[in-house]
Amino acid sequence: MYNNRELVPESPAHLQFWQQASRRVLAQRNRPRLEMAYGHGEHENLDIYPVSEKTPMAKGTKRPVLVFIHGGYWRSLYKEDHAFLVPAWTDLGVVSVVLNYALCPSVSMKHIVMQMANAMSWIYQHIEHFGGDRSNIHVVGHSAGGHLAAMMLTARWRELGAHWGVEMPSSFIQSALSISGLHELESIRRTPFLNDTLGMSAKEALALSPAYMPAPAHARLVSVVGSLESEEFKRQCHLIQSSWGKHIVPVSEEIKGLQHFSILESFLDPHSRLMQLLKLNMKISPAH
Numbered sequence: 001m002y003n004n005r006e007l008v009p010e011s012p013a014h015l016q017f018w019q020q021a022s023r024r025v026l027a028q029r030n031r032p033r034l035e036m037a038y039g040h041g042e043h044e045n046l047d048i049y050p051v052s053e054k055t056p057m058a059k060g061t062k063r064p065v066l067v068f069i070h071g072g073y074w075r076s077l078y079k080e081d082h083a084f085l086v087p088a089w090t091d092l093g094v095v096s097v098v099l100n101y102a103l104c105p106s107v108s109m110k111h112i113v114m115q116m117a118n119a120m121s122w123i124y125q126h127i128e129h130f131g132g133d134r135s136n137i138h139v140v141g142h143s144a145g146g147h148l149a150a151m152m153l154t155a156r157w158r159e160l161g162a163h164w165g166v167e168m169p170s171s172f173i174q175s176a177l178s179i180s181g182l183h184e185l186e187s188i189r190r191t192p193f194l195n196d197t198l199g200m201s202a203k204e205a206l207a208l209s210p211a212y213m214p215a216p217a218h219a220r221l222v223s224v225v226g227s228l229e230s231e232e233f234k235r236q237c238h239l240i241q242s243s244w245g246k247h248i249v250p251v252s253e254e255i256k257g258l259q260h261f262s263i264l265e266s267f268l269d270p271h272s273r274l275m276q277l278l279k280l281n282m283k284i285s286p287a288h
Contacts, residue, residue, distance in 0.1 A: 146181020
C-alpha cells in the first residue's frame with residue numbers, strides 16, 4: 001500500500017511530465033529563479049521565485065510566502081523536478097520557495113528534518129529581502145514532503161534559534177498543506193522496501209511522527225489525499241486530524257478521482273479543489 005509506482009502503472013509518465021515541464025519553466029528567462037544556500041551541507045539550497053508581474057501591488061508591499069517541500073520517500077527527487085508547479089503559485093501573487101534536502105541513505109531522517117528546520121529559519125530571517133512577508137509564511141508538502149511540512153509546525157523555534165545563535169519567535173508558520181502526507185512513521189519502518197534505505201529504528205520512527213506530537217498552538221494544517229490512493233495513505237491523511245483535532249486540522253479530505261501523482265498536478269488547474277484549499281489556507285481571495 002506504500003508502493004505508489006506499482007499502484008499507479010502510469011507513474012513513469014507522470015514523473016517524465018514533471019521533469020519535462022520543469023525544464024521548460026527553468027528555461028524561461030522572464031521567470032527569474034534565485035538559488036540560495038540555507039546551510040553548508042549536502043543539498044542545503046533552495047530556489048526563490050519572485051512574484052509574477054501579473055499581480056501588481058503597491059510599491060513596498062510584502063507578499064505571502066509559499067514554501068514547497070517535495071516528496072520522493074526522503075530518498076529521491078530534487079527541487080528542480082518540481083519547478084513545473086511554480087507558475088500556478090506565482091500567478092497568485094505569492095513569493096514561491098522550493099526546498100532541497102539531502103537524501104537517504106547518505107543522511108538520516110532526523111538529519112533531513114533538521115535541514116528543513118534550518119531552511120525555514122533561513123527563510124524567516126531573509127525572505128523580506130526578496131519581497132516576502134515573514135509574518136505570512138505557509139508550507140506545502142507532497143508525500144514525504146507532507147510529513148516534513150507537518151513536522152515544521154511542531155518545531156520549538158525559539159529553542160532552535162537559541163541553539164543556532166539567532167533570535168526566533170516561538171511560532172511563525174501560519175499554515176501547512178499536507179498532500180498525501182505521511183504522519184506516522186512506524187508503518188514506514190515496517191515496510192522493507194522503504195526502511196532498507198531509510199534505516200529508521202523504532203525510537204526514531206516514533207520521535208519523527210508528527211501525529212504523535214502535541215498539536216501546534218498557533219497554526220492550521222489541511223490534510224488531503226486522492227480518493228484513488230491506497231487505504232494506508234487515506235489512513236495517514238485522516239490520522240493527523242484525529243490526533244491534532246479539528247480546531248488545528250479543519251480539513252481532512254479525499255479528493256475525488258485523483259491518485260498519488262495526479263493530485264499534485266491538480267495545482268495546474270486554477271479551479272481545482274487543491275488550489276481552493278491552498279487559497280483558503282493562505283487567505284487569498286477565491287476570485288484571484
